[in-house]
Amino acid sequence: MNAVDVDTSEVLERVQTGVKAFDELVMGGLPRARTTIVGGTPGSGKTVFATQFLAHGITMYGETGVLVTFEEPPRDIEANMRGFGWDLPRWRREGKLAFVDASPPANDEMVVGDFDLSGLLSRILHSVKTVGARRVVLDSLTQLFDHFIGDPKILRRELFHISNALKQAGLTVLMTAERNSEYGEITRHRLEEFVADNVVILRNVLHREKRRRTIEVLKMRGSHHAEGEAPFTLLANQGVVAIPLSSLRLEQQSSMVRVTSGNRAIDDMCGGGFFRDSVTLVSGATGTGKTLLVTNFLAGGVAAGEKAILFGYEESRGQLFRNASGWGVDFARMEEEGKLRVICLYPEAQGLPDHLLTIQALVDEFQPSRIAVDSLSALERIAPDTGFREFLISLTSFIKKREIAGLCTATSKSLVGGQSASEQHISTLTDSIILLRYIQEQDTMHRGLMVLKMRGSEHAKEIRRFTIDGAGMHLGEPFRHAPSVFSGNDGDYTR
Amino acid sequence: MLRLYIAGNSASSRRAEQNLDQLRKQMKRGEWKIEVIDVLLRPDLAEKAGILATPTLSYDLSPRPRRIIGDLSDTRRVLEFLGIEPNGEIA
Numbered sequence: 001m002n003a004v005d006v007d008t009s010e011v012l013e014r015v016q017t018g019v020k021a022f023d024e025l026v027m028g029g030l031p032r033a034r035t036t037i038v039g040g041t042p043g044s045g046k047t048v049f050a051t052q053f054l055a056h057g058i059t060m061y062g063e064t065g066v067l068v069t070f071e072e073p074p075r076d077i078e079a080n081m082r083g084f085g086w087d088l089p090r091w092r093r094e095g096k097l098a099f100v101d102a103s104p105p106a107n108d109e110m111v112v113g114d115f116d117l118s119g120l121l122s123r124i125l126h127s128v129k130t131v132g133a134r135r136v137v138l139d140s141l142t143q144l145f146d147h148f149i150g151d152p153k154i155l156r157r158e159l160f161h162i163s164n165a166l167k168q169a170g171l172t173v174l175m176t177a178e179r180n181s182e183y184g185e186i187t188r189h190r191l192e193e194f195v196a197d198n199v200v201i202l203r204n205v206l207h208r209e210k211r212r213r214t215i216e217v218l219k220m221r222g223s224h225h226a227e228g229e230a231p232f233t234l235l236a237n238q239g240v241v242a243i244p245l246s247s248l249r250l251e252q253q254s255s256m257v258r259v260t261s262g263n264r265a266i267d268d269m270c271g272g273g274f275f276r277d278s279v280t281l282v283s284g285a286t287g288t289g290k291t292l293l294v295t296n297f298l299a300g301g302v303a304a305g306e307k308a309i310l311f312g313y314e315e316s317r318g319q320l321f322r323n324a325s326g327w328g329v330d331f332a333r334m335e336e337e338g339k340l341r342v343i344c345l346y347p348e349a350q351g352l353p354d355h356l357l358t359i360q361a362l363v364d365e366f367q368p369s370r371i372a373v374d375s376l377s378a379l380e381r382i383a384p385d386t387g388f389r390e391f392l393i394s395l396t397s398f399i400k401k402r403e404i405a406g407l408c409t410a411t412s413k414s415l416v417g418g419q420s421a422s423e424q425h426i427s428t429l430t431d432s433i434i435l436l437r438y439i440q441e442q443d444t445m446h447r448g449l450m451v452l453k454m455r456g457s458e459h460a461k462e463i464r465r466f467t468i469d470g471a472g473m474h475l476g477e478p479f480r481h482a483p484s485v486f487s488g489n490d491g492d493y494t495r
Numbered sequence: 496m497l498r499l500y501i502a503g504n505s506a507s508s509r510r511a512e513q514n515l516d517q518l519r520k521q522m523k524r525g526e527w528k529i530e531v532i533d534v535l536l537r538p539d540l541a542e543k544a545g546i547l548a549t550p551t552l553s554y555d556l557s558p559r560p561r562r563i564i565g566d567l568s569d570t571r572r573v574l575e576f577l578g579i580e581p582n583g584e585i586a
Contacts, residue, residue, distance in 0.1 A: 113569065115507055117549075
């Protein structure tokens, strides 16, 4: 065997779970002919994830599977999984799936002396042979362990043996195991220590009255994986849908194509408009004109023959339409012409991961060239910090991957100057930042606009005065004696 | 009617067979019919009976089906569990 052979043999073949973002976490999928333990508390989605591994194998990758159930009888599993769109009975009839029913028997049972689990192993291998399976799920090991709780030593030995035998048969094995708490020992009875090459944890944490589901790859023997918890959600007709995170960043291409912001003067300040696949943040206190910029952005796109979509989380459709017509923009007609879609949702209506999936689904359905989100601050309200940051990363990655222009707004808390928390999160994630500020000049209050950042392009550095009337936003002369737009403190820039 | 599920030549399976044979000899009326099933050769029968562990002694025809898992090394407990008097009478 020469060196090249060694190299190729070291690359583990991957078995895709079909949960896209999860496959990215584990560098393409679970290693072939290895065992993975999926640990989680009751209700964390273990059985769904495990069944999905088999279901996707059948529907997407032409790999048949065997489901060994220690807890619920096959009938119950078939009924429970129907809601996710998986027709287990049909696959069973078609010879693509086989059950090994190891749910607790109704009869009396006693253990006298030494035993092994050859009965179980030979049944599994028999089913594997019958359907030509490449994937095997054991759900859950904890149940099997509890069945023989009086003989933990024998069980450890036997599970190790079964796990090895299945690997040697070239099977990719996914085993579930119960956990007692979200952040404690990995699994009850420490099953992972003697059976698993890889360990995946599903969590279902209550945080600020919201359920937050995450998936974490804890260990991958002999291969790399992404670290940290990735959020996921359970959807009807889909099952586990994980939210892609940082793994997306490197795939984005950069476009030099400029699109209009909907306001010629702002285009000029930005060096000719926004980039087509960039995300711009508009930050300002309440009433500074953020929603007006959003309206311009949408109308400018529609006027240029593009389709645009708006996700509103602060105002109702009625209010947004009325605002727009107050600035001479007819949202209703644009919608009738199929050029615009306005979606208004209460932030509290669902969790952030679900909001993200809603956005993704509607964007993929409507195929717009630009998207506006008004406002991020409203969404931030409903989520813990980490959840919000993950949401932002995922949202900006998604917008860029679809190569559409994005405009998001954030509300700063103080009226004059100041930074909002979402600005701190998002400033590194967005390509451009536009600040809208109230600026005091002697006895009067003015509005000022500045382009704070424009990735990959020159931009104007001055703070421009602007006014708002029935025709929209009008930019005027730069301020010459402006106080700091960041701190709100008076500062004299003329010295 | 008793069924003994074994796994090939494994040590515990052999011991179970020996122990069961011993038990039968102790019986005054040793007329039990015992069927031995090797799960490695007949996984379909193991599937049908829902066998996980071997050896398993299955006593299916009593009003309450019972199973003993293990090598049957403690004959007194085996008989007790099956509800069989040492003289071979079924209690």
